[in-house]
Amino acid sequence: MDPTLSDAARYHSQRMGTLGFFDHDDPFSGLDPTGRGTLFGYTCHKDYGSYTTTGLGENIFMVRGAGSFGGVSPEREARRAFDALMNSPGHHENIVDPGYDRQGVGVFVSRGSIWVSQEFC
Numbered sequence: 001m002d003p004t005l006s007d008a009a010r011y012h013s014q015r016m017g018t019l020g021f022f023d024h025d026d027p028f029s030g031l032d033p034t035g036r037g038t039l040f041g042y043t044c045h046k047d048y049g050s051y052t053t054t055g056l057g058e059n060i061f062m063v064r065g066a067g068s069f070g071g072v073s074p075e076r077e078a079r080r081a082f083d084a085l086m087n088s089p090g091h092h093e094n095i096v097d098p099g100y101d102r103q104g105v106g107v108f109v110s111r112g113s114i115w116v117s118q119e120f121c
Contacts, residue, residue: 002121005056005104008033008040009117012060013108017115022062033058033119044121046099057100057120059091064113081116094120 015029016022025032034055037044046053061081085091094100100120108115 002042002102002104004040004042005037005102005119005121006106007104008036008042008056008106009104009119010106010108011040012036012058012117012119013106013115016060016062016117017108017110017113022060022115024058024060037119037121042121044102046121053099057094057097059085059094059116059118059120061085061091061116061118062113077114081114085118094118 012026012033015026019026019028021027026036029035031039034044037056042056044054044056061084063077063080085095095118097120102121104119106117106119
């Protein structure tokens with residue numbers, strides 16, 4: 001877990017929830033995951049010898065109607081997010097990709113909805 005990536009992930013989750021969008025690219029700031037990393041002073045550059053990679057990977061998840069956890073446990077909702085990401089081939093690929101050795105997770109809860117962002121480097 002990387003605290004700076006978690007800060008960037010929390011920032012994105014909060015913006016999605018507050019501004020009412022669900023996308024990897026923020027339509028208001030124009031920032032994509034790599035741009036958000038840069039905003040937080042984070043760059044992801046990996047040299048594999050024969051090639052290099054730059055930029056962040058990202059998973060996002062959102063659920064509406066989770067309530068304000070009245071009768072619904074935060075653990076249950078976290079499990080719901082985890083299961084959804086792990087059961088989605090593209091999201092699962094990010095989670096298990098051996099090229100990603102750092103991650104950050106950010107969660108925002110508001111008005112009965114939950115937004116989760118997971119950043120990878």
